[in-house]
Amino acid sequence: MIGIDIVVISRIEKLMEKFGDKALDRFLDKDEKKLIKSPSTAAGFWAAKEAASKAIGTGIGANCGFHDITISKDNNNAPKIKYKKSIRKKYKIKNSSLSITHDGGFAIAVVALEKK
Numbered sequence: 001m002i003g004i005d006i007v008v009i010s011r012i013e014k015l016m017e018k019f020g021d022k023a024l025d026r027f028l029d030k031d032e033k034k035l036i037k038s039p040s041t042a043a044g045f046w047a048a049k050e051a052a053s054k055a056i057g058t059g060i061g062a063n064c065g066f067h068d069i070t071i072s073k074d075n076n077n078a079p080k081i082k083y084k085k086s087i088r089k090k091y092k093i094k095n096s097s098l099s100i101t102h103d104g105g106f107a108i109a110v111v112a113l114e115k116k
């Protein structure tokens, strides 16, 4: 299963300018926020969570919210994604992978899932 999403970075940048930290609280937890050094990264994380929700076939909504998905980074700065346990169980997720890119004012993320 795969999911993909694209985000205009300026949209996230404007939200951050207008609402500050609260803009990030809407879709990121405390540890994820520590990883945000620029609007590009924030837009990439937004795209990553949208892509993750598409990979399980629900989109962001009642079945899978922004806070049901967690993004972290490894020592090489590569992003990793994790669904909360109940989602992993419900959608039989064995492994999940995330890739993020940004250029030309856009952030794009792809999530690939291996199911049990």
Ligand SMILES: CC(C)(COP(=O)(O)OP(=O)(O)OC[C@H]1O[C@@H](n2cnc3c(N)ncnc32)[C@H](O)[C@@H]1OP(=O)(O)O)[C@@H](O)C(=O)NCCC(=O)NCCS
Residues within 6 Å of the ligand: 040, 041, 042, 044, 076, 077, 078, 079, 099, 100, 101, 102, 103
């Ligand atoms: C890491 C690399 C693939 C990023 O590519 P890029 O074209 O510069 O930038 P992109 O916009 O496509 O990708 C950036 C995203 O890649 C992801 N990324 C960073 N390092 C990564 C890695 N080692 N593996 C996988 N993904 C990585 C991150 O999500 C990053 O965005 P974020 O930090 O905002 O979350 C590229 O810089 C590279 O090949 N680096 C290796 C060589 C190098 O210069 N290393 C320097 C550190 S030693």
